[in-house]
Amino acid sequence: MSEKQANENIYDRFAQVMKQTRELVANMEQLQAQITKVLEQNAELSIENDHLRKAIKKMKDQSGEAKLSGSRQNLKELYQQGFHVCSEYFGKRLAPGESCAFCTDVIFGHDPDKAK
Template identity: 45%
Template sequence: MNKRELYDSFEELEKQTKFTLSQIERIKAEMGKVIEKNAELEIENQHLREHLHEIEQKQKGNKEGTELSKSRKNLEKLYEEGFHVCNVDNMYGSRRVNDEPCVFCQDVIYGDRH
């Protein structure tokens, strides 16, 4: 290999190195953007998980507050089958006319009892 070929080889190697360096810089910039976006998404994901947890806790609290006892569930089932569960005028167990709603029955099932 003569001096000219050696010099040309070095120039070609320099061009390739510069091209590779520019590719590395471009990839590095893209990687920085990806890492930044990933960090943003992780933070957003954490906030969404916390928000979901809060909502689930509220719903759990609401369910616990509105959950019927076993006896009230039985009364509700009887009521849905068309029978009175209230004791107004000794109507307990009698058929509701045309399955019309009865506020007294609903009070027995869903009303506050202290």
């Protein structure tokens, strides 16, 4: 192989490596743009998620349901199904349209654990 052919071969290889490098850089730029877009969407969704959580918490606080303990929630559900939950008449059926002040006091009344 002559020196001229060796030089041309080196230049051909160099041109090929340069072409591959340009393609690689173009691919990396595309990936960077896609990553930037995904990160922006993620930030927007995180902010929106925080706002929604605050709104849900505010709605729960306003309705008062979030303030009931799990056991009081269960008593409330039993009462809504038509059963007394007070110690006086516990387990007895409420008459249609009947309400019981004792039951509502048990469900929504003063919580001695919170006073501590």
